[in-house]
Amino acid sequence: MFTKVLVAEDYEIANQGIIRILEEEIGIQNIEEAKYCDDAYMKFRKAYREQDAFELLITDLSFRADHKVQTRTSGLELIEDVRSIQPDIKVIVYSQENRPDKINMLFDKFEIDGYVCKGQNAVKELISCVEGVYQDTIMLPPELASDPDAAPMIHLDDIDIILLEELAKGYTKKEIRIKLKELGISPNGESYIDKKVSKLFDDFKAKNTTHLIAIVKDLGLV
Amino acid sequence: MFTKVLVAEDYEIANQGIIRILEEEIGIQNIEEAKYCDDAYMKFRKAYREQDAFELLITDLSFRADHKVQTRTSGLELIEDVRSIQPDIKVIVYSQENRPDKINMLFDKFEIDGYVCKGQNAVKELISCVEGVYQDTIMLPPELASDPDAAPMIHLDDIDIILLEELAKGYTKKEIRIKLKELGISPNGESYIDKKVSKLFDDFKAKNTTHLIAIVKDLGLV
């Protein structure tokens, strides 16, 4: 089993709860906790530098802002930063997020190893998730694993994501086309972008750009 | 102090935590709990019918969907339904929501009496909130109370809300104008709507409709 685990979770009670489960139910000795993403990153760096790296990171997604100014405000940034240094570290996300598209995005884009949904059965789920991840299994939450084709997943490529993000920032398609060109991202043809967005309309059953952005915002995809 | 309180919160641990505080820290004897909005409503109706009504409702906003099919899926609906029967019941919302605009909206539109943010200091905040609400004080969370003019609040009237909601559903302004006319809501002139939306652009510093909807979605206003 894992011997050294880092827990990043700002909500103190939940933090203690996770530690208690790791210690008493799973029997992990060496657990460190952090209430802020930056603190978590510092502990991670220190352990890595001292050749005593963490094997598993359990992190929340959203961290409340408070008086302490943080460079990282989201678990996603923490995951990216940690993975850029130690790519093979296992990552389990523990969050209240329950939107399938968002959770799938975490596995697709951030290549997390497991996801546990805060809620009624979080204890049982967390235990089996940690055990599964230790066996190199990708541990989908039961909600997703049980009916994998319940919602026909929409696959978004990189350009789709960029388009959605830029549209949400209020840029026109022309401005986006110019941006893409400047950044050397291709394809960037005018009507290719139109086509891409039209396809997104079909996929999400949106009537127009505004509706599309409202839908993907609700889904938490951007 | 309150003698009879109803707690609606689906996350069991939090639910028990609230009850423990109400009992041991504040000394309230008669507390009932519910994990579902519908259950909470049933308990409320029963107590009201039996002339033994609740004096205070403490409720979460979001309730997880599970196998039990619910007619109410949000604390907001619960508040509306409860208030329509017993308008003078005190309501405290206990949620992880921390967006000032959204919380302000709860006070403005749902006339809640207090708000407690899930988090580090939730225990202290909950105690003072319950005590304040008992004294007929409107208990803003400390984040909002401390700097009331930190974010210059944008006042949205009914038409603004309707416009934002309909735009988010993908209706064009022309369609919205016709809808308003059919519903007998006025003003509904073509350029009045244009002007209203333009003002929203200014208020939220949005470049266009799509950007506007992205912003208000992020703020949780729709």
Add this chain to the structure above:
DNA sequence: ACATCTCGTACAGATATCTGTATGGACATC
């Protein structure tokens, strides 16, 4: 080697958005 399909691009027309100006009524202030 040929047909077929997808991908990326170009163009064009109908519709919608956004911004500006103009007009008349309601209301208050002086």
Add this chain to the structure above:
DNA sequence: GATGTCCATACAGATATCTGTACGAGATGT
């Protein structure tokens, strides 16, 4: 009663959106 300020509406023009057709380049299959 004259003046200015909102409020609600109308109209108009430049820009953007959305949809459809068309065309070449490359990949795929048979």
